[in-house]
Amino acid sequence: MNFLVLNGVNLNLTGKRERDVYGGQTLEEIEGELAAFCESNGHAAHFFQSNSEGELCTRIQQAEGVYDGIVLNAGAFTHYSYALRDAIAAIAVPVVEVHMSNVHAREEFRKKSVLTEVCKGEILGFGKNSYKLALESFWL
Numbered sequence: 001m002n003f004l005v006l007n008g009v010n011l012n013l014t015g016k017r018e019r020d021v022y023g024g025q026t027l028e029e030i031e032g033e034l035a036a037f038c039e040s041n042g043h044a045a046h047f048f049q050s051n052s053e054g055e056l057c058t059r060i061q062q063a064e065g066v067y068d069g070i071v072l073n074a075g076a077f078t079h080y081s082y083a084l085r086d087a088i089a090a091i092a093v094p095v096v097e098v099h100m101s102n103v104h105a106r107e108e109f110r111k112k113s114v115l116t117e118v119c120k121g122e123i124l125g126f127g128k129n130s131y132k133l134a135l136e137s138f139w140l
């Protein structure tokens with residue numbers, strides 16, 4: 001299977017910001033692990049990160065007919081982006097929402113996701129392994 005791992009706003013700072021919450025590995029290092037994880041299971045993963053909501057919507061739109069699944073950590077866009085929600089709803093490709101932290105154990109505003117309803121499922125709270133579990137959910 002062919003997967004797209006999409007990371008949104010501020011995820012490029014992973015490994016540098018709030019290490020106690022998001023860990024000390026950079027996004028590039030995590031992506032390297034995810035690529036190897038997919039390969040070792042006979043699958044392929046492609047990666048894209050952007051701080052721009054519109055660019056993320058464009059990538060989601062372009063995923064139709066190309067990817068078998070999308071793993072999406074939208075960062076703070078999760079909590080208010082109706083544009084991302086509509087983009088996910090517009091495509092047939094299943095999207096699994098991911099968060100590294102347990103958003104339910106943090107600030108009140110993080111408890112609400114406007115994306116979950118249009119996603120296949122949601123995995124959160126397992127650090128970088130949230131991405132691995134989300135990918136694995138497609139082939140288990």
Ligand code: DQA
Pocket residue numbers: 009010011073074075076077078098099100101102103110
């Ligand atoms: C996050 C949680 C969001 O609330 C936050 O804005 C992020 C990262 C996570 O992976 O835990 O940027 O999506």
